Amino acid sequence: MAADILLDVVNLGKSYGDFAVLKGVSFSLRRGERVALIGPSGSGKSTCLRAINYLDPPTQGEVRLDGQVIGRRSDGRRMSDLELAPQRAEIGMVFQHFHLWPHLCVRSNVALQPRKVRGLSHDEAAKLADELLAKVQLGHKADEMPHRLSGGQQQRVAIARALAQQPKLLLFDEPTSALDPELVGEVLTVIKELAGEGRAMVLVTHEIAFAREVADRIIFMDGGRIVEEGPAQSVLDDPQAPRLKQFLTSLAQRERGDG
Amino acid sequence: MDSSLMNAVVDALLSGAVTTIKVTAGALAVALCIGIALSAAAFLTSNFVVHAAVRIYVEALRNVPSLTFLFLLYFGLAALGFRLSSMVAAILGLGLIGGAITIDIFRSGFQAVPSGQAEAAASIGLTPLAAFRLIILPQGLRFALPSLGNYAIALIKDTSLVAAIAAPEIMFNARQLVNETFETAFIYGAAALVYLFLTMSVAQGVSLLERRLEVR
Numbered sequence: 001m002a003a004d005i006l007l008d009v010v011n012l013g014k015s016y017g018d019f020a021v022l023k024g025v026s027f028s029l030r031r032g033e034r035v036a037l038i039g040p041s042g043s044g045k046s047t048c049l050r051a052i053n054y055l056d057p058p059t060q061g062e063v064r065l066d067g068q069v070i071g072r073r074s075d076g077r078r079m080s081d082l083e084l085a086p087q088r089a090e091i092g093m094v095f096q097h098f099h100l101w102p103h104l105c106v107r108s109n110v111a112l113q114p115r116k117v118r119g120l121s122h123d124e125a126a127k128l129a130d131e132l133l134a135k136v137q138l139g140h141k142a143d144e145m146p147h148r149l150s151g152g153q154q155q156r157v158a159i160a161r162a163l164a165q166q167p168k169l170l171l172f173d174e175p176t177s178a179l180d181p182e183l184v185g186e187v188l189t190v191i192k193e194l195a196g197e198g199r200a201m202v203l204v205t206h207e208i209a210f211a212r213e214v215a216d217r218i219i220f221m222d223g224g225r226i227v228e229e230g231p232a233q234s235v236l237d238d239p240q241a242p243r244l245k246q247f248l249t250s251l252a253q254r255e256r257g258d259g
Numbered sequence: 260m261d262s263s264l265m266n267a268v269v270d271a272l273l274s275g276a277v278t279t280i281k282v283t284a285g286a287l288a289v290a291l292c293i294g295i296a297l298s299a300a301a302f303l304t305s306n307f308v309v310h311a312a313v314r315i316y317v318e319a320l321r322n323v324p325s326l327t328f329l330f331l332l333y334f335g336l337a338a339l340g341f342r343l344s345s346m347v348a349a350i351l352g353l354g355l356i357g358g359a360i361t362i363d364i365f366r367s368g369f370q371a372v373p374s375g376q377a378e379a380a381a382s383i384g385l386t387p388l389a390a391f392r393l394i395i396l397p398q399g400l401r402f403a404l405p406s407l408g409n410y411a412i413a414l415i416k417d418t419s420l421v422a423a424i425a426a427p428e429i430m431f432n433a434r435q436l437v438n439e440t441f442e443t444a445f446i447y448g449a450a451a452l453v454y455l456f457l458t459m460s461v462a463q464g465v466s467l468l469e470r471r472l473e474v475r
Contacts, residue, residue, distance in 0.1 A: 055378055081387045089384025099379035103397050113383040116393065158379075165383055 006031045006200050013060030021047050023224040032198040036215035044224040045204045053091045089117050092162030096174040098154045100146040107142040110160045132160040152183030172203040220244045271436045272453050275429035282349045282418045289354025294361025320359035333424040349421035368403030408465030412458045
C-alpha cells in the first residue's frame with residue numbers, strides 16, 4: 001500500500017509570526033488519485049497547495065513526493081531555491097492568474113521548461129509544445145503572444161505548460177476563479193480530460209459540481225484545518241460537520257440566487 | 260559675420276560633438292554594465308555584504324558632485340601617480356557615476372515584473388539564475404527603458420562637465436573659440452543647438468525602441 005502513495009502531506013503548518021494560516025494539515029494522495037481542496041476563502045486551502053511545492057514554504061510539517069522529502073535536506077534544514085528547482089520540476093502548477101510569460105510566444109511558454117530544465121533540443125521542445133497545445137485545442141495559437149488570447153485560452157496554455165514538465169503531480173490553484181463565467185467551461189473540460197488519463201492532481205476550487213465530477217476525494221478545510229474529508233460523493237451529499245453543511249448550503253443558495 | 264568664423268565654429272562644434280558622442284557612448288556602456296551587473300547581483304542574492312557594498316557605492320557616487328568626482332579621478336589620481344588621459348577619466352568618471360544611477364533604474368525595472376512571473380518560473384523548476392535571465396531580465400529591461408532613455412539624455416548634457424578636465428568636447432571647444440573670437444552669443448547659441456540635436460535624436464531613438472518592444 002505504501003508504494004502506492006505518491007504524495008504525503010504530514011502535519012503541514014504555516015504561520016506569519018503569531019498568526020497561523022495553516023494548522024497541521026495531513027493527507028496523502030495515491031498514484032492517479034485526484035483530491036479537491038474546498039472551503040471558504042481564508043481557510044488555508046491555497047496556502048496548503050502552495051506549500052506542497054514550497055512556493056509558500058511551510059513553517060511546520062513535511063511534504064513527501066514519491067518518498068522524497070520536498071524542500072528540506074536530510075539534516076532538516078530548508079533547501080535554497082537552487083536545490084528546490086529539480087524537485088519543483090516534478091510538480092506542475094496551474095495558477096489562478098495563469099502567469100504566462102508575456103514576452104514569449106505561446107509555443108515558447110510551453111517549450112521553455114523541456115528546453116531549459118530537461119535539456120530537450122529546440123526542435124524536440126517545440127514539437128512537444130505543439131502536441132500539448134493541440135491537446136488543449138490551441139494548436140492554431142502557437143505563434144501568438146499570450147495577451148492576444150482570452151483568459152480561458154491563456155489558462156489552457158498554462159495547463160499545457162505544466163504538462164510539458166511531464167510532472168508526477170499537478171497542482172491547480174483555483175484555475176477558473178479569474179475567468180469570465182462563459183470561459184470556465186473550456187478550462188474545466190481540459191482538466192476533466194486530464195483527470196480521465198489518471199493523472200495525480202490536487203485541486204483547489206470553488207466549483208463544487210466540478211470537484212464532484214473530477215475528484216476522487218474531497219477535503220473540506222476551514223480555519224487552517226481539515227474539517228472533513230472523504231469520497232467526493234459522501235462529503236458533498238452527506239456532510240457531517242456543521243461548518244461544511246453551512247458552507248454547502250450557502251454555495252447552493254448563491255448559485256440559485258445567481259441562476 | 261565672415262565665413263572664416265563660420266567655418267571655425269562648424270569645425271569646433273563638429274569635432275566637439277564627436278568627442279561628446281564618444282564620451283556619452285563610453286560612459287553609457289560603463290554605466291549600463293555596472294548597473295546590470297550590480298542590480299542583478301542584488302536581485303539574486305540576499306547576502307548582506309553584497310547589498311551593503313552596492314548601497315555604499317550608490318550613496319557615495321550619488322552624493323558627491325560629479326565635478327568633484329571627475330577632478331578627483333583626473334587631478335587627484337595624477338597627484339598620486341596614476342595619470343589618466345582626460346578622455347579615459349571622462350568616460351570612467353561619468354560611467355561610474357552613471358552606474359550608481361542605472362543600478363536603481365534596473366532594480367525598479369526588475370521589481371516592476373509581477374511576482375507571479377517569478378513564481379511560474381520557479382514552479383517549472385528553473386534555477387534562480389535561469390529564471391532571472393529568461394523571465395525577469397527581459398521584462399525588467401522593458402520596464403526600465405523609459406528611465407534609461409532619460410538617463411542617457413541627462414548624460415549627454417552632463418558630458419559638458421568634462422570640459423573642466425580638458426576633454427575636447429562641445430563646451431570645451433566652444434569656450435576656446437569664444438576666448439579667441441569673443442562671439443559669445445553666437446557660439447554658445449550654436450553649441451546649445453548641437454546639444455539639442457543630440458538629445459532629441461536620443462529621445463527619438465528611445466521612443467522608437469519603446470514602441471518596437473511594446474511595454475505591457
